[in-house]
Amino acid sequence: MNLSFIRYLKYRNIQDRITYLKWYNFIERSQWWTMEENDNYQWNKVKQLLEYAYDNIPYYKELFIKLGATPNDIKTWSDFRKIPYLTKEIVREKSDDLIPRNIKKSKLRYHTTGGSTGIPLGFYKLREEQMIEHAFMFHQWGRVGYKETSKRVILKAQPLKNNKLFIKFRFTNDWFMSSRLLSKEYIKQYVVFLNHIKPEFFHVHPSCFFKFTQLLIASKLNLNFYPKAVLCGSEPVFDYQRDLFEKIYKTRVYTWLGLAEGTTLAGECEYSKSFHVWPQYSYVELVDKNDMPVNKKGLVGAIIGTNLKSLDTPFIRYKSEDLATLGSNKCNLCGRNHMIFDTIEGRKQDVIIMADGGELLVALIPHMIAHEFNNALNGIKMMQIIQEVKGEILIKFSITNDFNKADEAKIRAIIKSACHDQLSVKFEYSDDFIRSKSGKRILFIQKIKNIN
Numbered sequence: 001m002n003l004s005f006i007r008y009l010k011y012r013n014i015q016d017r018i019t020y021l022k023w024y025n026f027i028e029r030s031q032w033w034t035m036e037e038n039d040n041y042q043w044n045k046v047k048q049l050l051e052y053a054y055d056n057i058p059y060y061k062e063l064f065i066k067l068g069a070t071p072n073d074i075k076t077w078s079d080f081r082k083i084p085y086l087t088k089e090i091v092r093e094k095s096d097d098l099i100p101r102n103i104k105k106s107k108l109r110y111h112t113t114g115g116s117t118g119i120p121l122g123f124y125k126l127r128e129e130q131m132i133e134h135a136f137m138f139h140q141w142g143r144v145g146y147k148e149t150s151k152r153v154i155l156k157a158q159p160l161k162n163n164k165l166f167i168k169f170r171f172t173n174d175w176f177m178s179s180r181l182l183s184k185e186y187i188k189q190y191v192v193f194l195n196h197i198k199p200e201f202f203h204v205h206p207s208c209f210f211k212f213t214q215l216l217i218a219s220k221l222n223l224n225f226y227p228k229a230v231l232c233g234s235e236p237v238f239d240y241q242r243d244l245f246e247k248i249y250k251t252r253v254y255t256w257l258g259l260a261e262g263t264t265l266a267g268e269c270e271y272s273k274s275f276h277v278w279p280q281y282s283y284v285e286l287v288d289k290n291d292m293p294v295n296k297k298g299l300v301g302a303i304i305g306t307n308l309k310s311l312d313t314p315f316i317r318y319k320s321e322d323l324a325t326l327g328s329n330k331c332n333l334c335g336r337n338h339m340i341f342d343t344i345e346g347r348k349q350d351v352i353i354m355a356d357g358g359e360l361l362v363a364l365i366p367h368m369i370a371h372e373f374n375n376a377l378n379g380i381k382m383m384q385i386i387q388e389v390k391g392e393i394l395i396k397f398s399i400t401n402d403f404n405k406a407d408e409a410k411i412r413a414i415i416k417s418a419c420h421d422q423l424s425v426k427f428e429y430s431d432d433f434i435r436s437k438s439g440k441r442i443l444f445i446q447k448i449k450n451i452n
């Protein structure tokens with residue numbers, strides 16, 4: 001029995017399936033709601049969420065006591081906006097106090113996220129929330145023709161744990177394509193296999209797919225099919241990448257913003273490249289530097305999200321590190337009454353330069369570590385990556401007693417494997433981190449000048 005079979009069993013679990021279909025149908029109906037219907041839905045959910053959190057979640061009980069209030073005192077959105085933000089630091093420090101007392105821990109799944117500012121985060125979610133995520137994601141991809149049974153090739157920066165070029169999920173129409181062997185030597189084999197599979201969708205990290213596309217062009221080989229769309233997730237897709245993909249594959253590039261903490265999901269629509277924020281997924285606010293609401297089109301604010309999908313993952317007014325530019329409060333092209341983000345800011349793709357001149361996205365390093373470590377992640381409080389010379393980085397860690405030497409070796413090994421030995425890594429343990437002029441934490445400091 002291999003992993004994909006176990007995944008299949010989980011996926012086919014009847015309860016999961018019911019949750020998925022229930023949500024998919026709900027999303028199908030509610031996507032066209034009026035602004036008033038969206039607002040009523042969100043307000044009712046928020047009220048339920050506050051009451052549930054007050055009754056069952058120690059962190060919120062304590063918070064309300066400190067505020068000298070109860071959920072009954074929250075009567076308007078402006079009252080709601082007085083609730084202090086939930087931050088990464090709080091989630092880290094109080095992770096046990098954020099678990100509902102009426103839920104068995106065995107029903108929860110531990111999730112990890114690398115984060116863009118060097119603070120890894122682990123938290124608990126109900127298993128069913130995964131199905132709800134699928135329902136939103138697949139529905140969203142449906143805007144460019146995706147169906148659950150569509151043939152999909154997935155290319156991500158995570159190395160596969162063998163030297164195969166492709167691995168098929170046993171019971172779905174999905175293939176994993178290895179990013180490890182993307183090179184001149186193997187490109188022909190990739191192309192032959194893809195021409196055999198003829199996927200309808202590529203689902204990719206844009207940086208990896210850009211590398212593949214460049215190799216494809218350089219090799220003068222051709223794919224004998226055009227995909228229905230290239231689904232670009234996890235990283236921002238830059239105009240130069242989008243232009244190249246659309247030109248070479250003669251198809252639509254589709255992208256979205258999904259915060260790993262489950263507090264914001266916003267995708268492009270059938271007709272526009274702006275991000276449509278799902279009102280049924282979460283309640284989203286934008287705030288400026290002084291924590292005042294951003295209400296004017298064209299202004300940038302930090303994304304604050306409240307999870308409305310599940311009472312049991314109580315992310316209320318969670319402040320993310322992501323910034324967005326506010327657009328309109330509806331899309332005139334598709335007609336959905338969704339809050340629109342014209343752009344997502346502050347997701348600059350910093351790159352590490354490897355010994356052979358190749359580039360590695362910095363954000364992938366915390367991502368790889370989070371992926372590898374899973375439950376033991378809380379050993380790292382913070383990290384910072386510094387590059388002074390090509391092919392070499394220094395990783396500074398602030399750690400807890402949960403972290404040990406074996407963890408260091410593990411991190412060294414995953415980076416080495418992902419970078420084909422083109423990057424050496426030094427470690428330093430310290431609580432002294434360089435911050436930006438405004439005091440903001442920074443994940444990466446690139447000291448090599450004139451990279452481009």
Ligand SMILES: [Zn+2]
Nearest residue numbers: 269331333334
């Ligand atoms: Zn639209």
